[in-house]
Structure formats: C-alpha cells, structure tokens
Amino acid sequence: MSIELQSTGTFAIGDKTVHRLGFGAMSLTGPGVWGPPRDHDEAVRVLRRAVELGVDLIDTADSYGPYVSEEIIREALHPYPERLLIATKAGFVRPGPGRWVVVGRPAYLRQEVEMSLRRLGVERIDLLQLHRIDPEVPLEDQLGELKALREEGKIGSIGLSEVSVEELERARRIVEIVTVQNRYSLTNGVSEDVLEHCEEQGIGFIPFSPIAKGALAVAGSPVDHVAKAVGATPAQVSLAWLLARSPVMMPIPGTSSVAHLEENLAASTVELTAEQVSELTAAAR
Numbered sequence: 001m002s003i004e005l006q007s008t009g010t011f012a013i014g015d016k017t018v019h020r021l022g023f024g025a026m027s028l029t030g031p032g033v034w035g036p037p038r039d040h041d042e043a044v045r046v047l048r049r050a051v052e053l054g055v056d057l058i059d060t061a062d063s064y065g066p067y068v069s070e071e072i073i074r075e076a077l078h079p080y081p082e083r084l085l086i087a088t089k090a091g092f093v094r095p096g097p098g099r100w101v102v103v104g105r106p107a108y109l110r111q112e113v114e115m116s117l118r119r120l121g122v123e124r125i126d127l128l129q130l131h132r133i134d135p136e137v138p139l140e141d142q143l144g145e146l147k148a149l150r151e152e153g154k155i156g157s158i159g160l161s162e163v164s165v166e167e168l169e170r171a172r173r174i175v176e177i178v179t180v181q182n183r184y185s186l187t188n189g190v191s192e193d194v195l196e197h198c199e200e201q202g203i204g205f206i207p208f209s210p211i212a213k214g215a216l217a218v219a220g221s222p223v224d225h226v227a228k229a230v231g232a233t234p235a236q237v238s239l240a241w242l243l244a245r246s247p248v249m250m251p252i253p254g255t256s257s258v259a260h261l262e263e264n265l266a267a268s269t270v271e272l273t274a275e276q277v278s279e280l281t282a283a284a285r
Contacts (some may be wrong), residue, residue: 004268005054008243011204011250013057013178014104016085020243022057022263022267023050024254025069026210032097036068039257047076049258050085053265059129059181059206059252061089062112062119063100066264070119078121087179087206088116089161090130091142101200104134108144113149129159129181133167140174147175159206165197179204179250186223186238186284199248208253211238211264222283232270237280239267244277 005019005165028043030036037043050058060069080086090112093101116125128146133139149155159179160171171177180198182191184207190208198205204225217223217234229239235253242251253264272280 003053022252023250025060027254027256044076054164056083063092066094085126087127089129089131102132103140104137126156128155143174181206225261236267240270
C-alpha cells in the first residue's frame with residue numbers, strides 16, 4: 001500500500017528528526033493495559049510493519065503491561081534502525097489492570113530508567129517522559145533526577161505528560177523540556193492552551209487518544225462529511241486534522257492490528273483543504 005509519511009512533515013527531538021505521524025505502543029498489551037496481548041505474534045508484526053512503512057517515532061512506557069510493551073518492542077525491532085526514536089516513560093506504578101498510581105520519588109525514577117534501558121536493549125533512551133508529576137514529591141527532585149540521568153548519557157531528551165501550561169513552565173525552569181504528551185483530539189480540546197504554548201515555544205506536542213470517537217464521527221457528522229468528501233475514513237480525517245492543526249503536533253495512534261495500523265498511517269495521504277480544517281475545528285470547539 002502507498003504510505004507517504006514524508007508528507008506529514010518532520011520534527012526534531014534531540015539529535016533525531018522524526019516524521020510527525022508515529023505509533024503508540026500501549027495497545028500491544030492485554031486488557032486494562034495489563035499483561036501480554038491476546039495475539040503476541042500480531043503485536044510483533046504491527047511493530048515491524050510500522051517501521052517498514054516509515055514510522056520512526058514509537059511511544060511506550062514502563063507501565064504498559066507493565067514492561068510488556070517495551071519487551072515486545074525489543075523482540076520485534078532490536079537491533080534498531082538508526083533513524084528510529086523510541087520514547088518511553090516512567091512515573092506510574094501498576095498494581096493491577098486499569099489501575100495507575102503516580103510515583104515520582106527520584107530513586108524510583110532512576111530504577112525505572114535503568115530497567116527500561118535493559119528491557120529495550122539500549123545505552124540511551126532518546127526521549128524519557130515523566131508519565132505524571134507526583135504531587136507528593138518536589139518537582140525539582142523529580143526532574144532533577146532525570147536531568148542527572150541525562151547528564152550521565154542515559155537519557156537524550158526529557159518530556160512531560162498530562163501537564164498544564166503553568167506546570168510546563170515550572171519544569172522548564174529546572175531542565176529543558178522538548179515534548180509534552182497530553183490528551184487531545186477533535187473531541188477533546190482541554191489542552192488547547194498547552195498546544196498553543198508548545199507551538200509558541202517550539203516544543204513538540206504528542207496527543208494521545210488522537211482519534212475522534214462518539215457523536216463527532218457518526219454518520220452525518222462534520223467528520224463523516226469531510227471523510228466522504230476526501231475518500232477517507234473518519235479516523236484518517238481525525239489524524240489529518242491533527243497534522244494540519246499545528247507544526248509541532250505528533251499524533252501517535254496505537255493498535256494491535258496490522259490492518260488498522262495501515263489504515264491509520266494512510267492518514268498521511270489525506271489532504272484537507274483550509275476550509276475543511278476550519279469546518280472541523282469549528283465543530284470540535
């Protein structure tokens with residue numbers, strides 16, 4: 001099939017430049033983001049196909065599984081292509097399916113970074129994202145530890161997840177922040193101010209859960225109208241809108257199916273007019 005990731009544009013993260021349409025590896029686990037996937041071999045095929053089609057940004061976390069997602073990435077792709085950037089996260093403990101507990105103690109963050117290095121089979125994590133800010137631990141201590149790991153060469157760049165503009169600016173006074181990963185889509189614009197701030201500051205914005213679902217994507221909806229006009233699926237239109245929304249936007253749609261992966265990446269071939277982008281933006285807000 002024809003995939004044109006080069007048409008998505010690129011964004012520089014540290015010493016690597018990646019296409020702006022990546023892959024989120026949370027779905028390569030079991031129900032509740034817990035345990036192994038139902039079809040392990042298909043999960044491996046998904047990762048290999050993603051890279052084959054040009055994906056060079058894969059996003060994961062130590063808590064996906066926990067550990068399962070990182071382990072499958074290594075199994076499927078190690079030794080990694082030179083161009084591939086694997087971003088992972090630390091700061092969540094998983095006591096059970098669907099349960100997430102924030103832990104930002106410096107010693108724990110260091111332990112998880114060290115373990116991710118081993119699981120992924122790398123000497124440096126290109127992008128390490130603090131999965132959540134722990135309100136019980138001074139931010140200076142959390143990011144100070146990640147800064148120390150960066151200075152030791154174990155982390156290339158540092159990112160944040162689910163933060164406000166105020167939290168982002170507090171963090172930037174401690175250490176350079178190159179990306180922010182917040183929930184954002186046509187149906188969820190709560191981080192609009194964070195996106196606009198990231199664009200002003202040249203910080204990459206990685207929207208998770210990027211595909212519009214629900215009323216905005218049903219038959220007769222604005223997304224459905226545009227999808228029919230351009231010959232695409234609602235999911236592809238959702239991703240194409242994100243790419244058009246900002247030059248710092250880097251969607252990471254995830255899936256455990258090769259067919260679904262190919263559908264998502266084909267969003268790179270969808271060309272929206274300025275009027276269609278405006279129509280979707282107005283409908284979303």
